Amino acid sequence: MSTTTGSDARPAAPHVADSHDAIRVYGARENNLKDVGIEIPKRRLTVFTGVSGSGKTSLVFATIAAESQRMINETYSAFVQGFMPTPARPEVDVLDGLTTVITVDQQRLGSDPRSTVGTVTDTNAMLRILFSRLGTPHIGPPGAYAFNVPSVRASGAITVERGAKTKAVKETYTRTGGMCAHCEGRGTIPDIDLGQLYDDSKSIAEGAFTIPGWKSDSFFTVRVYAESGFVDPDKPIRAFTEQEMRDFLYREPTKVKVEGVNLTYEGLIPKVQKSFLSKDRESMQPHIRAFVDRAATFATCPECGGTRLSEAARSSKIAGTSIADACAMQISDLAEWVRGRDEPSVAPLLAKLRHTLDSFVEIGLGYLSLDRPSGTLSGGEAQRVKMIRHLGSSLTDVTYVFDEPTIGLHPHDIQRMNDLLLRLRDKGNTVLVVEHKPEVIAIADHVVDLGPGAGTEGGTVVFEGTVEGLRAGGTITGRHFDDRAALKDTVRTPAGALEIRGAAAHNLRGVDVDIPLGVLCAVTGVAGSGKSSLVHGSIPAGEGVVAIDQSPIRGSRRSNPATYTGLLDPIRKAFAKANGVKPALFSANSEGACPSCNGAGVVYTDLGMMAGVASTCEECEGRRFQAAVLDHHLGGRDISEVLAMSVAEAADFFGAGEARTPAAHAVLGRLADVGLGYLTLGQPLTTLSGGERQRLKLATHMAAKGGVYVLDEPTAGLHLADVEQLLGLLDRLVDSGTSVIVVEHHQAVMAHADWIIDLGPGAGHEGGRVVFEGTPADLVAARSTLTGEHLAAYTGA
Known part of the structure; x- marks a missing residue:
């Protein structure tokens, strides 16, 4: 492919015979794209670069991937399409040579309380089958080991053949599920603060309820309680009789008539649990989320010990290990346990399970456990979990689209990710990657650089060609490609310390560490080493501490x-x-x-x-x-x-x-x-x-009066040129008297820090210890940790 520069560099009209060799885009105008025309080679690894907001995502995701998905949807019948989302056609004149696109993005996995790493990867399903075949005592089919399947007793009619005649027979049967009945498969039970639900000095008629959205004239909430006949609506709640209080708080669903309309009355506590506490917290509106945080605290279920499973499911074991024990293991350990199982009757299942678990380890997620709630995964972890199902796929000539797959990865792990991307390409697939890290750009067969700036100043292809051509191309990406931050000659002197003693959250091993204040402190270590557990789990939140994590910004198209x-x-x-x-x-x-x-x-x-x-x-x-x-x-x-x-x-x-x-x-x-x-x-x-969204969040939090800022990978999504600007901002914050603690993998931030706390030496139970404390220069000189080795190579020290 020839190198092209500027928005006038549009490819010639397509030839049908060539559509097998390239994806051609003509006249792309989605978001800020300015009539972009480009040819992307198939069965190659193409990396899309450019400053944040230059149009990379608009071209790769909102145009190419979106149109592929839309065209696939059109192959279904009108009936099926009626149940599917209907995305609009992207603003583009021609898209030629498209193949099926598999998108692996950073959208976080749903944080439903019953969703775990095991359920979203189907690994739990395989384990359930394994235990239903080999577990002793045998307790039933796979559903008996599933915490999402309740035990139910039901009646139904079955048909019995008796010679030439058939007869319908009524039968009562029990379907056995593995759900813990006490916590309903959630592993935790809520402790509700009744004082957040109502003011007991008032009556219902006087507006006692303090629940968001429960207005006095609300037909399905307040008026059901007021007109049910179970309580006196004109009496202060604190004056209710014992029976009234029991009906008010705990009564089972009961049919009542309100103004001639049949409605269901239910005790306040189960009503609130169903209406608020069983919902995805992250999808709630801010004021509802704040109410839930005030009204309820969650404790480990005393019946199942947080395993979510019934006693029967926990009692069935293979070689002394229950399915709850298996799901609680670190995945790298579980892979070894499965490797030790040798049973010809389930050999294909064991082979598939081994492959899936090995894929977790190979992709750098061996430190997770299958019972880890999916909503607690970072964006980078979520993206790598989504990759699991594709690593063993036999499909070829598919287009894989990745959005910064190195987010959350230590430099030590980036090479492993590169190997996976190249393996997908070598199977005959087209791999499109939006990325800022020079280590990933360096392995590209083809580079597309967008810019020259961001927003209205971007949206054009400023370079298209090889990595060597990019280095010499003169674009912002090319000029900054080989940038390396130098170690500081002098570092700031701490003005105090945050003392952490005996930190034991997740994999931390009773960590004692002093985090210096008044300086820029970087907390480093491989993914899963315990950085977030130390910073977010041990630094006391409250007055003076402003924590900015990677949770997404939620807003509608009306939000700006x-x-x-x-x-x-x-x-x-x-x-x-x-x-x-x-x-x-x-x-x-x-x-x-x-x-x-x-x-x-x-x-x-x-x-x-x-x-x-x-x-x-x-x-x-x-x-x-x-x-x-x-x-x-x-x-x-x-x-x-x-x-x-x-x-x-x-x-x-x-x-x-x-x-x-x-x-x-x-x-x-x-x-x-x-x-x-x-x-x-x-x-x-x-x-x-x-x-852009992450920096918008940072700008918003800068208004808070905080003496300590805790930032979680602020370089995520930033171009090489933007990292320099971020370092300047962090310096201004520290120089103004703010203490800044950064969980970070980017070597430029490590080199620029005044102090480094390095966790490791590995991930999961191989991590959780402080392996270095000191200045970046001392870390490089010692070269005693993986972080030290990579920082030394980065700085050339």
């Missing part, structure tokens, strides 16, 4: 940087004050919304099995506000024009003159500090890249 950061509040107030009207007028989600599109700016038309159509609202022309609202100005601009500004432009606008608004200017300054000066204020959060 202005709403997420709270920037819109001072802007609305400034507009209201300047025009003598209410602030709510300047909200597209409130009184100022265009009535035609309800403030969305677009009108959505549902076309059933086909993808819906979004068209710009004709009344507001996409501005989202009523025409009367746009007659109000501040500094010569209306609210829609302000939301169309970039962060940098808005900082100038609100920093001086008639529009001067110090509160807004402060937020904009923080956004600029984290490198988001190019974002527009009204850009939907759903269009931001992973790196």
Whole structure:
């Protein structure tokens, strides 16, 4: 492939005979892409590079992968398509040469309380079959070992043949499941603080309930209790009789009539458990999540000891090991246990189970256990778990798409990931990788660099060719490809310490360590060595500690940087004050919304099995506000024009003159500090890249008054050039008197730190110890740990 530069470098019209050799994209305009035209070689490893927000994800995921999935969906019948999501066709003129795309992204696995590493990889299913065949005592089919299957007693009719005649016979039978009845397969039981559910000094009629959304006129909640007849709605709850209190809190579901309508009355505690505590916490709205955190604490189930399984399931064993014991093992140990089983009757099952468990170890996840809740995995761990099912696949000529597969990996583990990517390619597949790490870019057969900048300044292909060509190409990626941060000549002196004593969370082995304050401290170690357990599990949260982890930003297409950061509040107030009207007028989600599109700016038309159509609202022309609202100005601009500004432009606008608004200017300054000066204020959060979302979160937390900042891999999703800017930001935070603790794998951050705490020496039960404490220079000089060896190689020391 020839090297091309700039947006004018579009490939020639496709030849049908060549479609077997390349994926061709013409006129791609998704998000910020500017009519991109590109040829991607098939059965090769192509890495897509560029600064955060340059358009990599828009090209690879939102265009190529999305169109492949849409076309596959179209092969199903109209009936089947009616049950499937209907993504719209990407904004692109031609996509030629597509194959089936398998996307392995960083979306976290669902955090349903019953979802574990074992269930999401089907490993639990294989273990259940194994125990149902070999476990003694034998307790039933695989479902008897499943914590998601309850035991039920039911009646039904069966048909019995008697000679030439048949007869229907009623029979009562029991289906045995492995679920612990006490915790319903969750492993924990909630302890509910009743004081967070109601004010017992009030009656129900006086509005005693303090549960979010439970209004006095709510037909299915408050009025059911008030008009059930089980309690006196006009009596303060604290004056209820013993029977009233029992009915109020614990009564089993009972049919009642409320104003002639049949409804179900249920005790408050089971009602709250079903309505709130059984839901995915991460999918809740912030105020609901805050309520749940206040109202309930979770303790290990005393009946099953947290295993989620019934006593019968726990009693059945193979060579003295129950299925609960197997799921609690570190996967590398479980792989050895399975290797020790030799039973010809289940040989194919054992072979498949061995392969799956070995894949965990091979991909660097051998330190996990199958009973680990899936919602606790980091984005990088979740992505690698998703890879498990593809490693042994016999499929070829498939396109695999990866989103920064090295996130969360120590430099020592990156080579292993590279080997896996190359193996997928060598089986005859096309591998597309969005990545910033030079170690991954270096193994590419083909590199596509997008830019030259981010947002509106990006969206073009600035380079396409070999790695050697990239180095000499003069793009931002090429210029920074061989950047190496140097070890500091002098380091800051600590101004105190956070003392951690006897830390034993997860795999930590009674760790005693002093984390220095007043400096930049990096906590390092291979994945699974205990870094997050030490930092997030042992540093006391509270006043003065601001923790910024990798949990995703949640927001709808109505959410944008202005709403997420709270920037819109001072802007609305400034507009209201300047025009003598209410602030709510300047909200597209409130009184100022265009009535035609309800403030969305677009009108959505549902076309059933086909993808819906979004068209710009004709009344507001996409501005989202009523025409009367746009007659109000501040500094010569209306609210829609302000939301169309970039962060940098808005900082100038609100920093001086008639529009001067110090509160807004402060937020904009923080956004600029984290490198988001190019974002527009009204850009939907759903269009931001992973790196942009993380920096947006960092900018928001910078407003908190914290003496200690705890950051979890802040370089995730950052381009090589952006890492330098991040280091400058961390320096400014420390120099302003803030202590910064960073869990990090990036060698540039390690080299720039004042102090390093290295955990290891390995992962899982081979880790959990502090193997080094000191300055980066001392770590490099000692070369006593894996981190020390890689940092020495990185710095050339």
